[in-house]
Amino acid sequence: MLTDFYEITMANGYFTNGYRDTVVYFDMFFREIPDNGGYAIMAGVQQLVDYLENLKFTPEDLEYLRGCNIFSEEFIGYLRDFRFCCDVWSVPEGMPIFPGEPILTVRGPAIQAQFIETMILLTVNHQSLIATKANRICRAAQGRPVMEFGSRRAQGTDGAILGARAAYIGGCCGTACTICDREYGVPALGTMAHSWIQLFDSELESFRAYAREYPRNCTLLVDTYNVLKSGVPHAIQVFREEILPRGFRPGGIRIDSGDITYLSKKARKMLDDAGFPDCKICASNSLDEYIIRDMLMQGAKVDSFGVGERMITSSSHPVFGGVYKLSGVEGKDGAITPKIKISENVSKITTPGFKRLWRLYDRSSGKALADVITLSDEVIDDTRPYEIFDPNFVWKRKTLTNFRAEDIRVQLFKNGRCLTQKQSLKKLQAFCRGQVDTLWDEVKRFENPHKYYVDLSQKLWDVKSRLISEYSFGPNA
DSSP states (O other), X not given: OOSOHHHHHHHHHHHHTTOTTOEEEEEEEESOOGGGOSOEEOXXXXXXXXXXXXXXXXXXXXXXHHHTTOSOHHHHHHHHTOOOOOEEEEOOTTOEEOTXXXXXXXXXXXXXXXXXXXXXXXXXXXXXXXXXXXXXXXXXXXXXXXXXXXGGGSSHHHHHHXXXXXXXXHTOSEESOHHHHHHHOOOBOOOOOHHHHHHSSSHHHHHHHHHHHOOTTOEEEOOSSOIIIIIHHHHHHHIIIXXXXXXXXXXXXXXXXXXXXXXXHHHHHHHHHTTOTTOEEEEOSSOOHHHHHHHHHTTOOOSEEEEOHHHHSOTXXXXXXXXXXXXXXXXXXXXXXXOOOOOSSGGGOOOOSSEEEEEEEETTTOOEEEEEEEETTOOOOTTSOEEEEOSSSTTOEXXXXXXXXXXXXXXXXXXXXXXXXXXXXXXXXXXXXXXHTTSOGGGGOSSSOOOOOEEEOHHHHHHHHHHHHHHHXXXXX
């Protein structure tokens, strides 16, 4: 029942008008990369798989729909016997994705393919948004660990839990969200809050109590009162008196307020002078990729970052604009009639037909050169030169040689049967890292990134061009 109501009213309409078994094709794609970036990260696929594997209508659902008094009893009976039987293809989690690409395609009966629209968009939009933001932040940290600290600022429980999952795929080393560790294996991390320190009679006493309880990896929050005059000196004293005698080395300190760049430099010198060059400095406090980048450019002595609200909500760009559009209708003879949506806004004109998505890699460097969308019956022969062109500016053409073509989507379901195996988040994170490494640095710039080209095959462009002409100027306009 977590669906837009019009999905159900349209399903009822398809049923009563004889379209219940009509086979259709829907594509999910997005139009704009968050934060004007050069790429986004695909995420949320596993949750979508879980949803589709368990899709059914309970007696309570059917009773609710019956009580709406607008659905036929025959339609209610159809839902009672509902069994998901669609085919689904998707870009894998962790893969860089670009506007206009069919990152997910559903083929199946019109009622089913239409009904699952809401959950497809809800699941993939949210996690792709957070994975994309996390990847930007982790790249800004230049290899330093980034912890996801945003549960308390997330939009609801799923925003916190699945947001932490997506952030890990995007590159974070762990999360403050305990249940995400239990459910998905994202390492749970954390130290103390300012309230711990305030509860004790003194900062020094609070540090001692914590060090005695957790000597193995003791990290102390040093900014409750005064970082340089109180927090760091007390931390050094406790490291000497409580940690070293127990046979351990200090874990670190955390700075959560103030001019962290300045404070980290001073704290680093104090720790080094005290004989603790291995003591790490963690920074938190409303960080994002731009602040982290600038801090490091200014010489901040920070070894790791805790990032909360600006990651878990992607506050600078809080919407991932994925959409789900009809792209074809299959006749009883198996022939596919391509469908298109026309708009005066060029970015809203859809690409018709049942398609494949190819990524072309340079064989010498391993870098991704471009993506090409083709019709489903086309194969890109990477043993021969291949011409790509900009579908909006068709005179911009380039012939590629010495490249490798890969169909980057995988089939998740065939006739409703799941074909994919669940992967660990650690593998997904490694896959994401490896795939982002295939992008040129120019595509990964934060400001004014190089545009990564997503082109159409000549055959697909001809189909799209013909339909645009027919529907814009023909008798059906």
